[in-house]
Amino acid sequence: MEFVSWADFFAMGGYGFYVWLSFGATFISMLGIVIDTRMKRARLFKQVRNNIERNKRMQAARSMENTL
Template sequence: MHFETWSDFFAMGGYASYVWGGFGITYLSMAVLWFLSINRSKALMKEVRNKIKRQERIEAAKHMENTL
């Protein structure tokens, strides 16, 4: 498709609302998914670190001498 001016390009032959709306929804969806993925990744890593620390405490407690 060939456009004579930038104005024609942005108007997209009368279909601008569909074209740019589609781009907008796509990029917004991708941004939301990226944000949620990053946050979930951080939460999972924190959970794994906490489980490892808990397991280390359990193992250390098994080797402690009972003083009671």
């Protein structure tokens, strides 16, 4: 398909509304997936850090228990 002008390109042979709506919906969906993934990743790293710190505190408490 060849377009004579930018207006023809955006009109997409009369189907421009549907074409650009589908592009927009796809872009918004993919952006949502990226944002959700980043939030889950940050939450997971925070949980891992908390577990590591908790294990260190438990280890320290056990070592203090043995010295009493």
